[in-house]
Amino acid sequence: MIERVEIVKGPASTLYGSEAVGGLINVITKSPDQAPLLSAEVFGTSWGEINTDLGYRAKFGENASTLIGVNYFNYSNPIDNNGDGFTDLTLQDRFSLFNKWNFKRKEGRVFTLAGRYVYEDRWGGDMDWTPEFRGSDSIYAETIYTSRWELLGNYQLPFKEKVMFMFSANGHDQNSRYGDEVYDAVQNIGFGQLTWVKKLGLHNLLAGAALRYTFYDDNTTATAKEIEGKIVNDASEIYLPGIFLQDEWKFAAQQTLLMGLRYDYNSLHGDIFTPRINYKWSSRNKMNTLRLSAGSGYRVANVFTEDHAALTGARDVVFLSDLNPETSWNGNINYVRKLSFENGLFLNFDATVFYTYFDNKIIPDYETDPNLIIYDNLEGYAESKGVSINIDARYKHFIARVGGTIMDVSSVENDERIRQEFQESYTMTWNLGYDFTSIGMKLEYTGNVYGPMVLPLISDLDPRMAESKPYSIQNIQITKIFDNGLEIFGGVKNLLNWTPNKGNPFIIARTNDPFDENVQYDPNGNILATPDNPYALKFDPDYIYGANQGIRGFVGLRYTIK
Amino acid sequence: MKYIIALIFLIPVLSQAQLNSYSANELDSLQYVEERPVVFFIKTDWCSICLGMENKVLKSEAVSKMLSENYYLVILNAESKEDIVFKGKRYVFESTGLNEGKHQLAMQLAKKDGTVSFPSTVIMIGNDVVYKNNSFMREKDLMDVLGLVLDS
Numbered sequence: 001m002i003e004r005v006e007i008v009k010g011p012a013s014t015l016y017g018s019e020a021v022g023g024l025i026n027v028i029t030k031s032p033d034q035a036p037l038l039s040a041e042v043f044g045t046s047w048g049e050i051n052t053d054l055g056y057r058a059k060f061g062e063n064a065s066t067l068i069g070v071n072y073f074n075y076s077n078p079i080d081n082n083g084d085g086f087t088d089l090t091l092q093d094r095f096s097l098f099n100k101w102n103f104k105r106k107e108g109r110v111f112t113l114a115g116r117y118v119y120e121d122r123w124g125g126d127m128d129w130t131p132e133f134r135g136s137d138s139i140y141a142e143t144i145y146t147s148r149w150e151l152l153g154n155y156q157l158p159f160k161e162k163v164m165f166m167f168s169a170n171g172h173d174q175n176s177r178y179g180d181e182v183y184d185a186v187q188n189i190g191f192g193q194l195t196w197v198k199k200l201g202l203h204n205l206l207a208g209a210a211l212r213y214t215f216y217d218d219n220t221t222a223t224a225k226e227i228e229g230k231i232v233n234d235a236s237e238i239y240l241p242g243i244f245l246q247d248e249w250k251f252a253a254q255q256t257l258l259m260g261l262r263y264d265y266n267s268l269h270g271d272i273f274t275p276r277i278n279y280k281w282s283s284r285n286k287m288n289t290l291r292l293s294a295g296s297g298y299r300v301a302n303v304f305t306e307d308h309a310a311l312t313g314a315r316d317v318v319f320l321s322d323l324n325p326e327t328s329w330n331g332n333i334n335y336v337r338k339l340s341f342e343n344g345l346f347l348n349f350d351a352t353v354f355y356t357y358f359d360n361k362i363i364p365d366y367e368t369d370p371n372l373i374i375y376d377n378l379e380g381y382a383e384s385k386g387v388s389i390n391i392d393a394r395y396k397h398f399i400a401r402v403g404g405t406i407m408d409v410s411s412v413e414n415d416e417r418i419r420q421e422f423q424e425s426y427t428m429t430w431n432l433g434y435d436f437t438s439i440g441m442k443l444e445y446t447g448n449v450y451g452p453m454v455l456p457l458i459s460d461l462d463p464r465m466a467e468s469k470p471y472s473i474q475n476i477q478i479t480k481i482f483d484n485g486l487e488i489f490g491g492v493k494n495l496l497n498w499t500p501n502k503g504n505p506f507i508i509a510r511t512n513d514p515f516d517e518n519v520q521y522d523p524n525g526n527i528l529a530t531p532d533n534p535y536a537l538k539f540d541p542d543y544i545y546g547a548n549q550g551i552r553g554f555v556g557l558r559y560t561i562k
Numbered sequence: 563m564k565y566i567i568a569l570i571f572l573i574p575v576l577s578q579a580q581l582n583s584y585s586a587n588e589l590d591s592l593q594y595v596e597e598r599p600v601v602f603f604i605k606t607d608w609c610s611i612c613l614g615m616e617n618k619v620l621k622s623e624a625v626s627k628m629l630s631e632n633y634y635l636v637i638l639n640a641e642s643k644e645d646i647v648f649k650g651k652r653y654v655f656e657s658t659g660l661n662e663g664k665h666q667l668a669m670q671l672a673k674k675d676g677t678v679s680f681p682s683t684v685i686m687i688g689n690d691v692v693y694k695n696n697s698f699m700r701e702k703d704l705m706d707v708l709g710l711v712l713d714s
Contacts, residue, residue, distance in 0.1 A: 340614030
């Protein structure tokens with residue numbers, strides 16, 4: 001279904017909106033006439049997870065083609081390997097349907113239309129939980145029903161000038177229970193954008209106008225207001241009209257300068273200016289590329305849709321003031337060096353230095369009070385800076401991809417630097433593959449290393465690690481390819497059997513008392529250490545910093561008809 | 563920082579043999595003057611393997627000599643927005659989104675078993691496609707093919 005994935009580092013083109021400051025990932029789906037006629041895949045794991053994918057392409061006459069994709073994922077076998085009485089892995093039942101249409105028009109003009117629907121039912125919690133306990137205060141589970149639809153399209157207007165109309169709409173409906181805590185939310189978004197592309201000599205101009213409408217409503221105080229002493233529901237509606245102008249100026253044979261300016265008006269927060277500038281130099285043979293970019297970004301945080309911990313009910317959520325938008329400035333240097341040799345060896349080095357300064361960032365505070373998550377505007381500033389390096393090598397039947405990132409994400413308030421929780425100080429990733437073409441087999445070995453993270457503890461007595469140790473997840477897969485379009489694959493995931501339990505006596509605090517019935521407090525509201533609660537803790541599922549799923553085998557079948 | 567930038571610019575850029583290539587628009591008139599088989603090398607800007615093959619294989623001394631003496635080479639960017647008239651028929655860029663799309667001629671030539679992948683090397687004699695390869699070709703393999711086509 002996917003043709004290629006573009007990773008845009010640094011402030012992206014103004015086209016992608018004021019939020020795309022740190023870069024973005026662009027997934028370009030196959031157009032229906034490039035996809036295989038039929039593709040089917042089924043795989044299962046030793047944990048009982050099952051995944052099914054079906055893709056089908058059809059043509060209607062000369063000018064219309066369509067692509068249909070169906071995915072079903074199920075995991076319904078509760079496992080408790082760490083013996084804490086809670087499920088190790090969230091149980092899931094998910095169905096999704098994708099359909100894309102492509103219509104051929106005169107002069108190669110575009111008209112595409114795509115839609116997607118996902119329904120998901122997931123839960124995790126007490127091993128004894130069954131659906132009739134949903135929302136009750138006797139047996140704990142987090143359970144979420146999500147239903148989401150999307151519709152998007154591109155229509156090029158039928159005249160000589162290249163004017164494109166892009167539109168999309170989506171609806172997201174979430175019905176959740178965290179123990180007896182309720183979180184029901186609806187978000188609907190409508191989006192339309194006109195862009196005009198014009199080449200004038202060495203300048204490639206792009207001008208456009210966009211409008212985004214966002215409706216959000218939930219059962220929390222985020223969408224409530226007080227009228228004459230009574231709390232009434234007040235759904236949030238935001239209109240975000242914007243205009244942008246961009247000039248890509250190829251001022252010398254090997255050099256391009258891209259300047260963009262975007263103005264948006266947020267009906268709640270007012271004016272937003274986001275300028276961008278990018279410079280690109282390529283060597284004559286295109287084997288060296290240097291990119292410099294800078295720009296500003298703007299983002300409105302919604303803690304309920306972004307921060308899972310705000311929802312678990314284990315802590316109350318407190319806003320110390322009205323949250324302001326997050327504005328940031330980003331600078332980026334990227335250098336790509338390609339080397340190729342006549343024997344087919346191909347090397348690609350990619351190095352990036354990045355720095356982002358946030359004059360406001362909404363960071364959840366778990367430390368001040370174990371009963372609360374406190375959100376507030378930042379008094380000082382926040383930074384995210386680092387270096388990342390990726391190396392790609394291909395030689396005949398061998399492919400290797402190795403990458404690493406070192407970064408520091410922290411905030412500075414009152415001259416005190418605080419590392420952001422759950423943020424690794426370094427990561428590494430690799431992917432080694434070998435193609436045994438003569439016997440139709442492929443071998444793949446992939447892995448990740450995650451550096452230490454600062455983790456939130458509940459009390460001074462909390463015996464869990466305050467900083468995680470570096471850990472690694474590694475997988476191996478072997479594939480047999482037959483001439484008739486059939487492939488069989490299998491392998492092992494998490495070879496080292498790592499889980500966040502390693503080095504910790506437990507990862508979820510007090511699973512035996514998820515409703516905090518036996519937690520005692522002193523007159524100041526601090527949790528008391530008692531014989532039943534020796535570490536002065538309360539129920540806390542927010543510590544888990546990596547997938548709690550150990551080693552497992554998997555096997556699958558894939559069938560493609562071109 | 564200044565030093566890093568200075569260093570990058572100082573990295574020597576190797577020079578290569580000059581490659582003689584034509585626009586697909588010129589083919590009809592070129593064939594009228596002298597009939598030759600045509601080699602289409604079909605690539606995209608984001609395909610690094612294509613760039614590697616262009617720089618190391620097509621621009622190698624033997625291949626570039628063979629091509630300029632016996633063939634018309636056309637390097638076709640599959641995402642080029644230029645209209646092409648080839649064998650009397652007009653081919654255009656077929657847009658699939660704002661910054662996405664493929665050129666009709668490139669797609670028609672590169673299609674093999676119903677799908678397209680890059681780089682694609684296509685050889686035509688007159689109206690017939692006599693060879694198609696949808697992957698990186700080493701210098702020796704490409705030379706063998708170019709030799710065989712001439713002998714046929």
